[in-house]
Amino acid sequence: MARGLRAMGAGPRHRRRSAGTPVYEAGRSAFVPARKNRGIHRDSFEGKCGMINWHSISRSMPRARYSEGTLKKVGKRVQQWLGYWYVYSKVDGREVRRKRKKILGAVAEIDRGRAKEILRQLIAETRGEVPPPPENPTLSELWKRYTLHKSGAWSRATATTLQSLFKKSVLSALGNGQLADITVGPLQAILNRMAAEGRSLSSLQKARTHMKAMLEFAVDERLIPSNPARGKKLTIPKKGVRRPSGRFLTMEECHALMRTAEGRERLILRIFLVSGLRSQELFLLRANDLESGQIRVDEAFKRAEHGEDRIGEPKTEGSADVVAIPADLESELRAWIQSHGQSGADLLFPSAVGGPIDPSNYLDRTLRPLGIEAGVPDINFAMLRRTCATYFRDNLKGAQRQLRHKTPHVTAKHYQQSITVEHRSAVAKLDQELCNPEKKVVSIKRRA
DSSP states (O other): OHHHHHHTTOSOSSOOOOTTOEEEETTEEEEOOOGGGHHHHHHHTTTTTOOOOHHHHHHHSOOOOOOOOEEEEEOSSSOEEEEEEEEEEEETTEEEEEEEEEEEEETTTSOHHHHHHHHHHHHHHHTTOOOOOOSSOBHHHHHHHHHHHHTTTSOHHHHHHHHHHIIIIIHHHHTTSBGGGOOHHHHHHHHHHHHHTTOBHHHHHHHHHHHHHHHHHHHHTTSSSSOTTOTTOSOOOSSSOBOOOOOOOOHHHHHHHHHHOOHHHHHHHHHHHHHOOOHHHHTTOBGGGEETTEEEEOOEEOTTSOGGGGEEOOSSGGGSEEEEOOHHHHHHHHHHHHHTTOOTTOBSSBOTTSSBOOHHHHIIIIIHHHHHHHTOTTOOHHHHHHHHHHTTTTOHHHHHHHHTOSSHHHHHHHTOOOOOHHHHHHHHHHHHHHTOTTSOOOOOOOOO
16 A cells, blocks of 8 residues: 555655765755765765764763662562662773662652652762752751762771761761751760760760861851850760770880791881881882882772772871881892892782782781780781881981871870980989989980
């Protein structure tokens, strides 16, 4: 029937074009070849009047990500809303799409509209987008906005630590409270309870710092008129708080460790004690980091990251620097490099599979067993770094330079545990004047 109608002149009004017929569109002409000749035409007319290959161009054009995710009911006994969406990331210089999914809640408790709203918020968080603030947010909602605001500045390790800390200690108590109703009393009660539970001083300091910063962020966002925790209103309790250990190795313990260690472990231990490097820095030292009389530190191991991001920058901007080493240690390191055929960017102490050593694994599998054998069962990396700073003795500036701290105050407060010669002399004089007036005081000479 259709064939007969076409024979009688019925059918589409446009005329069938033959190969090579010019087509005019909006005042512009383009040569459109027949289908069988298009591949030939693309090659033969390239650079002259060839047809634009829109397919190849579209592959390199950026694509907009407007995905709102998908909702699905899952579960047999208790039905729940499952939301899934896609995120895009760079892997080895190319874009990779990965699927994300999360249970949003029970179908009996929230309807589809609410589940869709929760899913949109999750997608916005994974993209780093800050949604518009609600009129009277809860503390949990403020915390989400604050973490999104800080996501570019925090490392994965910092973000994971703070999320866990706030979920367990802060949001569990005040998360559902309205921001406008928050006062300094409940915030101080959180710190008091953490101290009573025996939490570390570092945990309490982090909680106080970020509670104040979060509320200051709320003031900047015009969510509240003033910060109830501004200034010194929040204090860390003195009782119950687990304080950091100031322990460092004695000379006898250092000698016992050096006698026990052999080969690679002895060399690593010597670098720790003399250079004061962090474990994340030492296990990323490379052959070309060894220079005349010094070691260059410009990389650090990031255990919380994944893939290529596990190799990053040192802890602080000032940590990317050089540290001094004695000539004997330099010679030992050069002999190590030569005996292992290392050069350029080769790791000085690679793992069994050729990558960097994980500091946590080294501590558990190598350093602690070595310490137990040498009679130092509580050895750790912080103790080695503190030992390096302490035996600089009265040379505070030298210890600060070796540990690459920003100020001498940090070195003196947290790392150097020694007592100066002047201090010892003053105590001896005080004892002579108050308790032993007949005894002659022997002056303490400064070591060369």
